[in-house]
Amino acid sequence: MDGPVLPSPGALSAHRPPPDTGVRVTGGLFGRWLDVNRAGSIPLALHHLETSGALGNLRIAAGLESGSFRGPVYADSDVHKMLESAAWQLQHTDHDTELSTFLDEGARLLARAQEDDGYLDSHYQVAEPERRYARLVDSHELYCAGHLLQAAVAVHRTTGGTELLTVARRLADHLCAVFLDDPGPGLDGHPEAETALVELYRVTGDERYLALATRLVERRGHGLVGRHKHGTRHRLDHLPVRSAPSVTGHVVRALYLEAGAVDVAVETGDKELLAASAARWTDMAATRTALTGGLGSRQVGEVFGERYELPPDLAYNETCASAASIQWSWRLLLATGEGRYADLLERTLYNAFAAARSADGRTYYKGNPLQRRPDHAEAVGDPRCRDEWFYSACCPPSVTRLVASLPHYATTTADDTLFLHLYAPMRIACTLPTGQVALRVETEYPWDGTVRITVEDAPGGDWTLALRVPPWSARTRLDGEPVTPDAQGRLLLRHAWRAGDEVVLDLDMTPRLTAAHPRIDALRGSVAVERGPLVYCFEQAxxxxxTDVDELALPAGAELRVTHVSDLPGVGRTVRIEAGAETVRAPHRDGLPYLSPDTPLERRPATATAVPYFQWDNRGDGAMRVWVPVTY
Structure with a gap:
C-alpha cells in the first residue's frame, strides 16, 4: 500500500515509509472514517463535481459540450483532488467499479481536454484563452496543475495506471518549458506545484521536475508573484524561503510552500533549506497553533495573524490548513525522524481536521472555531453550520483525500527499526533489511489507551519496534511495568522477535485541564479539557x-469524571467527561456590559458535560466552547 510521499533512495531522509508496505485498517475510529469516506463523502463529492460545473468545464474544454465556464478559476482542482481521493480509497477495497470508472473516465477526459503543447486549465481554455499565465497572482494555474500531478501519482501508485500519468507528464513538460528558464512569466500566487513536481520526479526520475520545483521554491520572496490587495506577505513573496523567520500570510499557501520546500530539501540534500523550514514550524507550533492544532487566526484573508493571536471565537482554522499542516509535519518527520512532528500531526488529525466533517461524512466546515455563541447566526447572518459543498470547494476533497490515505501516516522505518506513530486497529506488513515483518495492532484508541501489538511474522535476528509515547501520557506502562520514553518520545524495543510475541502499551488517558500561555490574551484565565489525543468542548446539547454554556466556569481543581457511551445519537461512540462546575452571572451596570472589580457575581453550582471537539455539531445547531473561565 503506497502513499502520497515516497522519498527517493538517495534523499536526505531519516525515516521512510516502509518499503513494500501493507497497512490495513481493520476497525476502530479510523475504520469508521474510511467507511464514511466511501459510503458518504466520496459519492456526494462526485455528485457535486457534476452540479457545480467542475466536470462540465473540462468537457467544454475537450469539445464534448458547449457552454460557459462555471465556478471559481480553480474549479479544476476539485476534480483533481477527487481523482486522488478515489485512487487512495481504492486501496481499502478489493473491487470498486464506481471509483475505477471515475478514474478511467477522468483520465480520458483530461487527456482529451489537454492542449497540444501540454497546457491544461479549463478556465483559461474556455473563458480567457488570451490570458494564459497573464495574472499568476490570482490565476491558480500552477496550483491546479499541482493537484493534477498529485492525482496522477496516486493513480499510478495504487493501480499502476499510466493514462493520467501521461497527461501529468505532458503538463509538467509544458511547465518546464515555460517556467524553468529565465526570465519566465513569474510565480503562481498559490503554491502547490512545488511538492507535486517533486513527487512526480520521484515516480518518473525526470530531474527537470525536481529542477523546476527547486526554482519555484528559490524564487519566492523576490517580488515575482505580482501585486495583490493583501500585499506580498499574503502571497508569501516578501522574503526568500531560506531567510523568512516565521510563517505568515495566507495559511494554506504558506503550508503548501513549506511542504514543497521540505521535499526539495530532502531530494537535493539541502540541509540549510530544511533547517529554515523546521525553524518556521517550531515558531508556528509555539505561537500560532490552536489547542486543536488548527491554524489561521483571522477569517479575513485566511491568514495566520500575529504571534499568540489565538482567539477561540473569531479564529478561522480552515480545514484545508489542517490537512496541509499534517502534510508538512509528516514531511518533516520523514526528513528528521523527530517525534515532535508526529505529536502535532496527531493533535491536528483528531481535533481540527476531524471536526471539519460531520459524523455521517456528508457535510463540512471550512472554518473551525473553538467557540460559537447561541446568537451566532443572528450576528453574522449565517449559522456557519456544515454544508455539503461550497462555491470555493477546496475543503471537502482535502478531507476525502487525506482520510483515504490515512494508513500512510501510521508507520515509518529507519534501518532495521519499524516505528509506529498512529495507533488504530490494523495489520502491518513490511520489509526490513532483516526480512519480512508482520504485526497485528489491537486497540480502542483514542477511547482507550491500551495498544496490543502481536508479531505475526518476523525474520531471524534482532530488529527494533519503536512505539510513540505522546507527551500527554504522564504514566506509561509496557507489559504492566512503568516505562519512560526516550528524548524523542519513543520506546525502542529491540529483540529477536518471533511469531506470537506480544507487547502491550498502556498510555495514560486520565483527563486533564489545560491552561493557555499567558501571552494569549484571548484565553487568559481560561482552561480547556483534554483526554488522550482529544480536545473536548462543552456543547449546549x-x-x-x-445551564448556559456561555456562563460556565470550572474550578482550577475540578474533578473530571469519564463516562463511556457506546452510541450517542447522531455522533456514535464517544467518551463524555463531566465536571463539577458553576454558572457565573452578573448584572449590567448602567445598561452596559461592564462592572467595577468588586461587583458581586451570582454563582450557582452546575454539572458541565464535555464531548470530544471533533464530534460537535452533529445534534443540531447550538452554542459550543472549548475554553471556559477558571475559578479559584
Missing part, C-alpha cells in the same frame, strides 16, 4: 436545562 449536553448541558442540563437552565
Amino acid at each position: 449536553d448541558q442540563p436545562a437552565g
Whole structure:
C-alpha cells in the first residue's frame, strides 16, 4: 500500500515509509472514517463535481459540450483532488467499479481536454484563452496543475495506471518549458506545484521536475508573484524561503510552500533549506497553533495573524490548513525522524481536521472555531453550520483525500527499526533489511489507551519496534511495568522477535485541564479539557436545562469524571467527561456590559458535560466552547 510521499533512495531522509508496505485498517475510529469516506463523502463529492460545473468545464474544454465556464478559476482542482481521493480509497477495497470508472473516465477526459503543447486549465481554455499565465497572482494555474500531478501519482501508485500519468507528464513538460528558464512569466500566487513536481520526479526520475520545483521554491520572496490587495506577505513573496523567520500570510499557501520546500530539501540534500523550514514550524507550533492544532487566526484573508493571536471565537482554522499542516509535519518527520512532528500531526488529525466533517461524512466546515455563541447566526447572518459543498470547494476533497490515505501516516522505518506513530486497529506488513515483518495492532484508541501489538511474522535476528509515547501520557506502562520514553518520545524495543510475541502499551488517558500561555490574551484565565489525543468542548446539547454554556466556569481543581457511551445519537461512540462546575452571572451596570472589580457575581453550582471537539455539531445547531473561565 503506497502513499502520497515516497522519498527517493538517495534523499536526505531519516525515516521512510516502509518499503513494500501493507497497512490495513481493520476497525476502530479510523475504520469508521474510511467507511464514511466511501459510503458518504466520496459519492456526494462526485455528485457535486457534476452540479457545480467542475466536470462540465473540462468537457467544454475537450469539445464534448458547449457552454460557459462555471465556478471559481480553480474549479479544476476539485476534480483533481477527487481523482486522488478515489485512487487512495481504492486501496481499502478489493473491487470498486464506481471509483475505477471515475478514474478511467477522468483520465480520458483530461487527456482529451489537454492542449497540444501540454497546457491544461479549463478556465483559461474556455473563458480567457488570451490570458494564459497573464495574472499568476490570482490565476491558480500552477496550483491546479499541482493537484493534477498529485492525482496522477496516486493513480499510478495504487493501480499502476499510466493514462493520467501521461497527461501529468505532458503538463509538467509544458511547465518546464515555460517556467524553468529565465526570465519566465513569474510565480503562481498559490503554491502547490512545488511538492507535486517533486513527487512526480520521484515516480518518473525526470530531474527537470525536481529542477523546476527547486526554482519555484528559490524564487519566492523576490517580488515575482505580482501585486495583490493583501500585499506580498499574503502571497508569501516578501522574503526568500531560506531567510523568512516565521510563517505568515495566507495559511494554506504558506503550508503548501513549506511542504514543497521540505521535499526539495530532502531530494537535493539541502540541509540549510530544511533547517529554515523546521525553524518556521517550531515558531508556528509555539505561537500560532490552536489547542486543536488548527491554524489561521483571522477569517479575513485566511491568514495566520500575529504571534499568540489565538482567539477561540473569531479564529478561522480552515480545514484545508489542517490537512496541509499534517502534510508538512509528516514531511518533516520523514526528513528528521523527530517525534515532535508526529505529536502535532496527531493533535491536528483528531481535533481540527476531524471536526471539519460531520459524523455521517456528508457535510463540512471550512472554518473551525473553538467557540460559537447561541446568537451566532443572528450576528453574522449565517449559522456557519456544515454544508455539503461550497462555491470555493477546496475543503471537502482535502478531507476525502487525506482520510483515504490515512494508513500512510501510521508507520515509518529507519534501518532495521519499524516505528509506529498512529495507533488504530490494523495489520502491518513490511520489509526490513532483516526480512519480512508482520504485526497485528489491537486497540480502542483514542477511547482507550491500551495498544496490543502481536508479531505475526518476523525474520531471524534482532530488529527494533519503536512505539510513540505522546507527551500527554504522564504514566506509561509496557507489559504492566512503568516505562519512560526516550528524548524523542519513543520506546525502542529491540529483540529477536518471533511469531506470537506480544507487547502491550498502556498510555495514560486520565483527563486533564489545560491552561493557555499567558501571552494569549484571548484565553487568559481560561482552561480547556483534554483526554488522550482529544480536545473536548462543552456543547449546549449536553448541558442540563437552565445551564448556559456561555456562563460556565470550572474550578482550577475540578474533578473530571469519564463516562463511556457506546452510541450517542447522531455522533456514535464517544467518551463524555463531566465536571463539577458553576454558572457565573452578573448584572449590567448602567445598561452596559461592564462592572467595577468588586461587583458581586451570582454563582450557582452546575454539572458541565464535555464531548470530544471533533464530534460537535452533529445534534443540531447550538452554542459550543472549548475554553471556559477558571475559578479559584
